[in-house]
Structures are given as structure tokens and as C-alpha cells.
Amino acid sequence: MNTPFAIEVDKLTKRFGDFIAVNAITFKVKKGEIFGFLGANGAGKTTAIKMLIGLSKPTEGMGKIAGFNVDTEPEKIKKNIGYMSQKFSLYDDLTVVENIQFYGGIYGLSRKKIKEKTTEILEELELTEVSKSLVISLPLGWKQRLAFAISMVHDPEIVFLDEPTGGVDPRVRRQFWETIYQVAEKGRTVFVTTHYMDEAEYCDRVSIMVAGKIEALDTPHNLKQQFEATSMDEVFLKLAR
Numbered sequence: 001m002n003t004p005f006a007i008e009v010d011k012l013t014k015r016f017g018d019f020i021a022v023n024a025i026t027f028k029v030k031k032g033e034i035f036g037f038l039g040a041n042g043a044g045k046t047t048a049i050k051m052l053i054g055l056s057k058p059t060e061g062m063g064k065i066a067g068f069n070v071d072t073e074p075e076k077i078k079k080n081i082g083y084m085s086q087k088f089s090l091y092d093d094l095t096v097v098e099n100i101q102f103y104g105g106i107y108g109l110s111r112k113k114i115k116e117k118t119t120e121i122l123e124e125l126e127l128t129e130v131s132k133s134l135v136i137s138l139p140l141g142w143k144q145r146l147a148f149a150i151s152m153v154h155d156p157e158i159v160f161l162d163e164p165t166g167g168v169d170p171r172v173r174r175q176f177w178e179t180i181y182q183v184a185e186k187g188r189t190v191f192v193t194t195h196y197m198d199e200a201e202y203c204d205r206v207s208i209m210v211a212g213k214i215e216a217l218d219t220p221h222n223l224k225q226q227f228e229a230t231s232m233d234e235v236f237l238k239l240a241r
């Protein structure tokens with residue numbers, strides 16, 4: 001990948017019949033950037049993400065993820081990205097280690113690599129002591145961080161997080177974001193959707209989608225200036241109420 005951009009999207013559009021769910025969105029995300037993708041319910045975020053990760057074909061426009069075309073190379077995209085949704089898919093009745101091994105296997109890692117990744121994830125998340133515990137017994141915040149780590153078990157360049165911290169309090173969300181920063185510091189790109197405006201403040205740049213269109217895109221600092229707001233909450237309310 002010879003471009004400074006992890007994600008390049010140009011007039012990407014999705015129609016369902018006469019309805020335009022995603023209306024010619026255009027943006028670029030730099031490698032290593034933490035990019036917040038915001039919008040009210042029904043704004044078109046999920047439809048856009050499905051196109052970006054190669055699950056849904058665009059009606060019009062162009063998208064490149066890790067250098068691969070969303071329209072013609074969806075399989076290559078799937079191998080080069082991580083994805084974690086709010087309803088992340090850890091197995092409650094497997095242990096922490098078994099979950100890591102299971103997903104390592106799905107991604108086709110060698111036994112040696114799975115062993116290395118298991119040790120790395122347990123140490124980084126400080127989960128070594130509970131490595132043999134069933135996932136069902138872990139607090140939600142730990143499960144979310146484990147699901148995040150597992151979504152990157154195959155070392156993707158870009159990770160998509162779709163409302164990754166639903167249902168936990170701001171302190172636990174903050175811990176999750178420490179992990180996001182560590183990932184970005186290693187040069188990986190993080191594309192994250194959230195309904196929590198404290199999280200929008202943590203992003204390098206934020207886009208706000210309204211009725212299928214990106215109506216604003218900048219750093220949280222610049223957006224607050226542009227909309228004469230004191231918080232991202234206020235920016236969001238002014239745009240996407």
C-alpha cells in the first residue's frame with residue numbers, strides 16, 4: 001500500500017430502490033488515524049460500513065480500504081481488516097484462551113503464531129490470571145477489550161469498531177480507549193462509530209452523517225469552533241437532532 005491513506009472514499013452511494021441510504025460520501029482516513037464516524041440512528045452509518053468492509057456492493061462511487069477496491073476486491077479487504085460490532089462474537093462457554101485460539105484458527109494463523117498472539121493479548125490486556133476462566137464470567141468491559149484484541153489477532157492494518165463500548169460506564173469506556181490509542185500508536189488505523197460524545201472527543205477526526213450525507217468532518221477542536229459549541233455533544237445536536 002503506497003498511499004498515506006488507509007481509507008479512501010469518493011462519492012460512495014447506496015440506494016435501496018428510490019431511497020438513498022448513503023448519498024455520495026467522500027473522505028480519506030490517514031494511516032494510524034483514529035476516525036470517528038458519527039450520525040443519528042438511521043443516518044446511514046451501518047450501510048456505509050457494510051460497503052467499506054466488503055459486505056455490500058456500492059450502487060455508485062469508489063472506495064479503497066487498505067488499497068483494495070470495495071467493489072471488486074471485497075475478499076482481500078476482509079483479510080486485511082479487523083471488525084468488532086457491539087454484538088461482538090466471543091463464545092461465552094469457551095475460556096479466554098480458547099476464544100483467542102479459536103479465532104486465530106479461523107484467520108488461518110499457524111499454531112506458533114496463535115501461541116505468540118495468545119501470550120501477547122493476555123499480557124497486554126492483563127488477562128493472564130483469568131486466561132482459563134469462561135468468558136461468561138468476565139465483566140462486560142473486559143469482554144469488550146478481549147473482543148477488540150481478538151478482532152486484530154491477524155494483525156490487520158485497519159480495524160472497524162461499530163459501537164464497541166455499548167452498555168458500560170465512562171470510566172470503563174476510557175479504559176477501552178487506552179487500548180485504542182495503543183493500537184493507533186502502532187500505526188494501525190481505527191475507524192469507530194459511537195453514540196457517546198465523550199468518545200467523539202477522543203478521536204483525531206470526526207465525521208457527522210445526517211440523512212445519508214456527511215455534513216461535517218474535522219478535528220473535534222475545529223468542529224467545536226465551526227459550530228460555536230463547547231462540546232461535541234452540542235455540535236452533534238446542532239447538526240443531527
Ligand SMILES: Nc1ncnc2c1ncn2[C@@H]1O[C@H](COP(=O)(O)OP(=O)(O)OP(=O)(O)O)[C@@H](O)[C@H]1O
Binds near residue numbers: 045
Ligand atoms: N436493506 C435495506 N433495505 C432498505 N432500506 C434499508 C436497508 N438497510 C438500511 N436501510 C435504511 O437505510 C437507512 C440507514 O440505515 P442504517 O442502518 O445504515 O443507519 P445507521 O446510521 O447505521 O443507524 P443506527 O445507528 O440505528 O444503526 C435507514 O432508513 C434504513 O431503514
